[in-house]
Each structure stands twice: as structure tokens, then as C-alpha cells.
Amino acid sequence: MGTRTPPIRISPSLLSADFARLGEDVRRAEDAGCDWLHVDVMDGHFVPNLTIGAPVVAALKRVARVPLDVHVMISEPVRYAPDFQRAGAHVLTFHYEVTGPEHTAAAIARLKELGIPKVGIAINPDAPVEPLEPFLADLDLVLVMSVFAGFGGQKFLPDVLEKVRWLRRTGFDRDVQMDGGINRETLPLCVEAGANVLVSGSALFGAPELAAEIRHYRELAQMAGGNIRS
Ligand code: DX5
Ligand code: ZN
Numbered sequence: 001m002g003t004r005t006p007p008i009r010i011s012p013s014l015l016s017a018d019f020a021r022l023g024e025d026v027r028r029a030e031d032a033g034c035d036w037l038h039v040d041v042m043d044g045h046f047v048p049n050l051t052i053g054a055p056v057v058a059a060l061k062r063v064a065r066v067p068l069d070v071h072v073m074i075s076e077p078v079r080y081a082p083d084f085q086r087a088g089a090h091v092l093t094f095h096y097e098v099t100g101p102e103h104t105a106a107a108i109a110r111l112k113e114l115g116i117p118k119v120g121i122a123i124n125p126d127a128p129v130e131p132l133e134p135f136l137a138d139l140d141l142v143l144v145m146s147v148f149a150g151f152g153g154q155k156f157l158p159d160v161l162e163k164v165r166w167l168r169r170t171g172f173d174r175d176v177q178m179d180g181g182i183n184r185e186t187l188p189l190c191v192e193a194g195a196n197v198l199v200s201g202s203a204l205f206g207a208p209e210l211a212a213e214i215r216h217y218r219e220l221a222q223m224a225g226g227n228i229r230s
Helices: 019-031 054-061 077-087 096-113 130-138 158-169 187-195 210-225
Strands: 009-012 036-042 068-073 089-094 118-123 142-145 174-180 197-200
Touching: 009 036, 009 210, 019 036, 019 054, 019 210, 036 054, 036 096, 036 142, 054 068, 068 077, 068 197, 077 089, 077 158, 089 096, 089 142, 096 118, 096 130, 118 130, 118 174, 142 158, 158 174, 158 187, 187 197, 187 210
Parallel strands: 009 197, 036 068, 068 089, 089 118, 118 142, 142 174, 174 197
Antiparallel strands: none
């Protein structure tokens, strides 16, 4: 993989942070050396869980020094995209299950028109990756979910790794993100397959020492052939 794959980025999922001390956990994750901060937005409709919305993203943006990587698990991503753009999302990733073959191109175009720096699309573990092919040229990031969207702390589903390999085989050279069940054991598999943005919630925030854990993730990523330089 090496030089053609974009740099490794560790994106701790704030879903596993202490919601009563979000600002402190942001600082803790940044001091520990994270690259991005992953923010999980859930609407209780597309997924059976409710988390946070754009006002919390805006509040995080006021304290964060690293880019906010916003993953929206919501039924109407285009409707709420202006709110997330204003809130300061650097990455905005919505689910292909919501927009389908008919509405995906328009959704990507709208998000770009809003000026969102990176537009991403996510697919759940039971969704094939091939239908994304017509959109790849316009996407900055593809998120291959390694658990079903909705909750932190689920077990990694290794079958999805083939989708990451497929993306790299087809020549997709932008960010490939994986999210769900990523820990010391599963992270090397993700990087070997070609993923470069690694989201991790419960394993990172549950570690005895966040900085040591992120350092360890980076070493594992490097050993697995990830690009940790540029
Ligand atoms: C799940 C979320 C994930 C979640 C990952 O719907 O998209 O970002 O926080 O958490 P862990 O790392 O605990 O599986
Ligand atoms: Zn997520």
C-alpha cells in the first residue's frame, strides 16, 4: 500500500467519551495525539438511537484543534447538512442506505456546494460496495462500517474487509475509513486491507492510557504497511 494510500489518521469516537465532560475529553484525545475527532450523530430514525446534533458539533468546534469528522446516521442528511457545515464539520459522512442510487449524486453535489471540505459516504456491513462505483470520483472518503451503525462497543465484522480491498483495487486513492470494533487486534487487519482512517471508541476511551494507546495504534498501523508520514 505505502505511498499511494493517504496518511494514517486515528479518529477517536466521542460516542465513548464522557458526555458531561466533552470538552475535557476532546483536549485529552488531542493531547494524546489523535488526528481527527469522530462525532456520531444519530436521529433515532435511521438508527434506533439518539445522540447529538449540530449545536453540540458547534460547541465542540469551539474547543477542538483537530478536524471534526462528523458521521451522520440520519434519514435526512441533505436537509441538515447546512447546520453541520455552519457548525464546522471538516468531514461530513452520510449513509448510502439513505440516498440510494437515485439521490446520491445530488447529495454529494449539495454538500460540496455548501463548502464542506470532505464529503464521505458510509455503508453498513450488509451493503455491497460495488454500487458506489459511479460516485467514487466525487467522494473524498468512503466509510466501510465494521459494525452496524447505531451503537458503540460492538464486535468487529471481518467480512467487510473485502470491501476495503475492492475500493483500493478499483484505484480509489482517497480516504478509506473503518468504524466499529476497532482495537489492537482488528486495527492491523483494517490497515492491511487498505484503510487509512481508523475510528475507535470504546477501545480507546476504555484504555488505561489514551496517549499510549494511540501511539500503539500508530505503531501497529505502520507495521501493517500504513503510511504514517505525509
Ligand atoms: C457506531 C458508531 C461508531 C462507534 C464506534 O454506530 O458509528 O463510531 O462509536 O465505537 P466502537 O469503537 O466502540 O465500536
Ligand atoms: Zn461513527
